[in-house]
Amino acid sequence: MTDPSPDTGAKARAPLGADDPATVIVFGNEKGGSGKSTGSMHVTVALLRLGFKVGSIDLDMRQWTLTRYLSNRAGTMKNDGISMPMPVHVFLSRSDKPNRKEAEAEDRQRFEAVLKKLRAESDFVVIDCPGTDTYVGRLATGYADKLVTPLNDSFVDLDMLANVDGKTGEIIKPSVYSEMVWEARKQKAARDGGTLDWIVMRNRLSSLAARNKQEMERVVGLLAKRIGFRVAPGFSERVIFRELFLRGLTMLDVFEIGDSGKPQLSHVAARQEVRGLLNSLQLPNRVPTPHSSEPNDEAVETPPVMGDKGHEE
Numbered sequence: 001m002t003d004p005s006p007d008t009g010a011k012a013r014a015p016l017g018a019d020d021p022a023t024v025i026v027f028g029n030e031k032g033g034s035g036k037s038t039g040s041m042h043v044t045v046a047l048l049r050l051g052f053k054v055g056s057i058d059l060d061m062r063q064w065t066l067t068r069y070l071s072n073r074a075g076t077m078k079n080d081g082i083s084m085p086m087p088v089h090v091f092l093s094r095s096d097k098p099n100r101k102e103a104e105a106e107d108r109q110r111f112e113a114v115l116k117k118l119r120a121e122s123d124f125v126v127i128d129c130p131g132t133d134t135y136v137g138r139l140a141t142g143y144a145d146k147l148v149t150p151l152n153d154s155f156v157d158l159d160m161l162a163n164v165d166g167k168t169g170e171i172i173k174p175s176v177y178s179e180m181v182w183e184a185r186k187q188k189a190a191r192d193g194g195t196l197d198w199i200v201m202r203n204r205l206s207s208l209a210a211r212n213k214q215e216m217e218r219v220v221g222l223l224a225k226r227i228g229f230r231v232a233p234g235f236s237e238r239v240i241f242r243e244l245f246l247r248g249l250t251m252l253d254v255f256e257i258g259d260s261g262k263p264q265l266s267h268v269a270a271r272q273e274v275r276g277l278l279n280s281l282q283l284p285n286r287v288p289t290p291h292s293s294e295p296n297d298e299a300v301e302t303p304p305v306m307g308d309k310g311h312e313e
């Protein structure tokens, strides 16, 4: 392992077997551009660099950002002749059946087949949801062991979670996304008695706008108690998070492959933020599956480029 990683307490458990399926980590928020794909990619690579086997699923059938991100990563490996760990990645395309019920049944069947396979083969499965309400996004949320909701530090984004009184700052009622998570929790409990650990991660935190930041912190804290989520330390607003996409890199790669240019303190801090997020997920203690204890530097399946049809593994 090239990257000393946070202590996730990966000690005392046997490798995963069929009766011990992978932990499912879903990134979801029906708010565009909050950092779901950036978060998915960083958590995926962080787990890979700890030696775990990771499956990833892209449910954003319009943008396929995570797929494009991984495709860029494969391109960088090929062009630069370097090796980096890769997940087993699957992207799903929408059913083209004209009848809504039939289309949903097909979407469900495809998603569940892919998830079942990846859960049996991996230590962790990371799912990137689209920034809109979709049938398959809701379905995935109902399978989440960990649901991570990135939230831009703005009351516009917070409105997806709760309506807040503009005058008093009081929470009026949970909003549409919180209600969806409530339903997902019920679904999960009914299916297998499982629980869903919901984590809200504030993203793109600015060093400016201190008043807004404090007020957000206060309301998010109140809301956490009211609708049942934990708050994770987020990522600061950093240009590097935007730049990494084209090379398919994360903050956990740039130092290892010497791609960060002149080492900057802010890059070290950004890497710490990613590790902080991983720690705050409180993932179960696991030992990596034996074959995944080193980064995979063998042939890597290149994710398809935009415009190709999705596939199921």
Ligand SMILES: Nc1ncnc2c1ncn2[C@@H]1O[C@H](COP(=O)(O)OP(=O)(O)OP(=O)(O)O)[C@@H](O)[C@H]1O
Residues within 6 Å of the ligand: 031, 032, 033, 034, 035, 036, 037, 038, 039, 060, 063, 065, 129, 130, 131, 132, 203, 204, 205, 235, 236, 237, 238, 239, 241, 242, 243, 245
């Ligand atoms: N901490 C950060 N600092 C700076 N830019 C960021 C940060 N996090 C995300 N971004 C940028 O914000 C934009 C949106 O991020 P991302 O694509 O991860 O969001 P998303 O929630 O997946 O969006 P969508 O809902 O469209 O799928 C991207 O340009 C990304 O590079």
Ligand SMILES: [Mg+2]
Residues within 6 Å of the ligand: 036, 037, 038, 060, 065, 066, 128, 129, 130, 131
């Ligand atoms: Mg996205």
